[in-house]
Every structure is written in C-alpha cells, then in structure tokens.
Amino acid sequence: MVLGWFRRRRRRRYLAESVPVDWVEHVAAQPFTAGLTDEEVQALVGLARGFEDQVRFEGCAGFEINELVVRSISLQACRMILGLGLEAYRKVRTVLVYPSSFIAETERGEVHASGLAVPDGPVLFAWDHVARGAANARDGRNVVYHEFAHKLDMLDGYVDGIPAVASPAQFRDWKRIVSVGHRKLRRAARRGRSTLIDAYGATSEAEFFAEASEVFFECPKALRSKHRTLYRAMCRFYRQHPARTAR
Numbered sequence: 482m483v484l485g486w487f488r489r490r491r492r493r494r495y496l497a498e499s500v501p502v503d504w505v506e507h508v509a510a511q512p513f514t515a516g517l518t519d520e521e522v523q524a525l526v527g528l529a530r531g532f533e534d535q536v537r538f539e540g541c542a543g544f545e546i547n548e549l550v551v552r553s554i555s556l557q558a559c560r561m562i563l564g565l566g567l568e569a570y571r572k573v574r575t576v577l578v579y580p581s582s583f584i585a586e587t588e589r590g591e592v593h594a595s596g597l598a599v600p601d602g603p604v605l606f607a608w609d610h611v612a613r614g615a616a617n618a619r620d621g622r623n624v625v626y627h628e629f630a631h632k633l634d635m636l637d638g639y640v641d642g643i644p645a646v647a648s649p650a651q652f653r654d655w656k657r658i659v660s661v662g663h664r665k666l667r668r669a670a671r672r673g674r675s676t677l678i679d680a681y682g683a684t685s686e687a688e689f690f691a692e693a694s695e696v697f698f699e700c701p702k703a704l705r706s707k708h709r710t711l712y713r714a715m716c717r718f719y720r721q722h723p724a725r726t727a728r
C-alpha cells in the first residue's frame with residue numbers, strides 16, 4: 482500500500498518533469514503505464530506523438546473525436562511498438578471511431594464488431610470497448626492491442642498469425658508455434674474449457690495471434706508460465722519482456 486503510494490508519487494513527479502504538459506494527464510489516466518519504467522514512458526510518449534502526426538482520426542455515426550480519444554488510442558497502440566519503433570505502423574494512416582459496436586462486413590458476413598483492422602486500410606474501433614479495455618490493464622482483454630496486432634501481422638502482406646520476422650528460420654518457428662497454439666486452443670474451446678487466451682483465438686491463426694498479443698501485454702506472467710514457447714517468441718518479435726516489470 483505504502484510502496485504503491487510512493488511509486489505513484491514518484492511517477493507523478495517524473496511525468497511532470499519529463500513529459501510535455503498536455504500529455505501528463507493522458508499518460509497517468511492509462512493504468513498500463515504503471516507497469517512501464519520511466520524510460521519506457523518517455524519513449525512511449527515520443528512514439529505516440531509521432532503516431533498522432535501520421536494518423537488521421539475520424540469520428541463515425543455521430544461520434545466526436547477529442548484529445549482523450551486520440552491520446553488513449555495512440556498510447557495503447559504505441560505501447561506495442563516500444564521495441565519496434567513507429568516504422569512498424571507505416572501502413573496505418575486512418576483510425577475510425579464509433580461510439581459503440583458497429584456493423585462490419587467480414588468474410589463471415591455482417592457482424593457486430595468492437596474493432597476491425599482492414600488490410601491496407603483503416604483501423605476501426607467502438608469507443609466504449611476501447612475505454613473498457615484501457616480501464617483494466619490486467620484482464621487480458623484490450624481491443625486496441627487486438628486490432629493493432631492484426632496490423633503488425635498484415636505488414637508482410639499476409640493475415641496468417643505470423644508477424645513479419647527477419648529470417649526463414651524465425652518464420653518456421655512462428656508457423657509451428659502459432660499452428661500448435663491455435664490447434665490446442667480450438668480443442669479446448671470445443672470442450673468448453675476456460676482458457677487464458679480467449680476462445681475467439683480459436684477462429685483462425687490470425688485471431689490466435691491477436692488474442693495472444695492481448696494476453697502478452699496484459700497478463701505476461703501467466704502467459705510465460707502457461708505458454709513459455711509462445712511467450713518467448715513474442716518477446717523476440719515485440720522486443721519487449723513485459724513479465725519482467727509486471728506486478
């Protein structure tokens with residue numbers, strides 16, 4: 482309790498000294514930033530400022546974009562690329578935000594969606610789901626991480642659950658890890674067992690990667706203990722080790 486209070490006070494002072502004044506409250510409002518080091522927070526704000534310069538935010542169905550909306554999405558999205566750099570989002574140009582879930586055209590027909598990443602197109606969000614995902618940084622559910630994981634997966638031109646990796650050996654490793662993980666999750670979902678990675682990840686290998694990414698950032702210690710090989714591959718891809726700093 483007391484330690485937590487000291488940590489929060491130290492972080493507040495750090496933010497006041499190191500982060501542009503109009504970012505301080507937005508960083509403090511994101512619970513996930515409590516799990517980052519001071520250096521990571523500074524890098525995060527730098528990335529999010531670049532992201533804001535590069536990406537156009539547009540409100541849909543009467544939703545009005547404001548600073549809170551832009552900064553919340555930018556900070557969460559950029560948390561994922563702390564080790565990769567803004568280059569990883571070079572194909573992200575537009576974010577569309579609806580007030581709540583919206584009808585999306587997918588290969589499975591029309592669905593009610595909380596988020597959608599369109600290949601070579603925009604990323605769409607339902608704001609109420611974004612806010613809910615941000616409010617709890619440890620439940621393994623975050624629509625911003627989910628959709629931006631799809632964007633990272635798409636970077637090599639394929640939506641296959643295998644992100645853009647540097648070598649054929651790494652590609653083969655990922656292919657095996659994603660296919661085994663997806664198959665196990667599908668079996669567990671069929672048997673109605675509760676799983677750390679959400680059962681929606683059983684839909685396809687691409688959804689497996691997106692769901693696993695949510696857990697990687699929000700429940701890294703649990704992922705490391707239950708899916709060690711997947712956790713290690715994600716650390717290598719994202720160039721982050723969230724379990725080290727997670728409380």
Ligand SMILES: [Zn+2]
Binds near residue numbers: 688
């Ligand atoms: Zn998805």
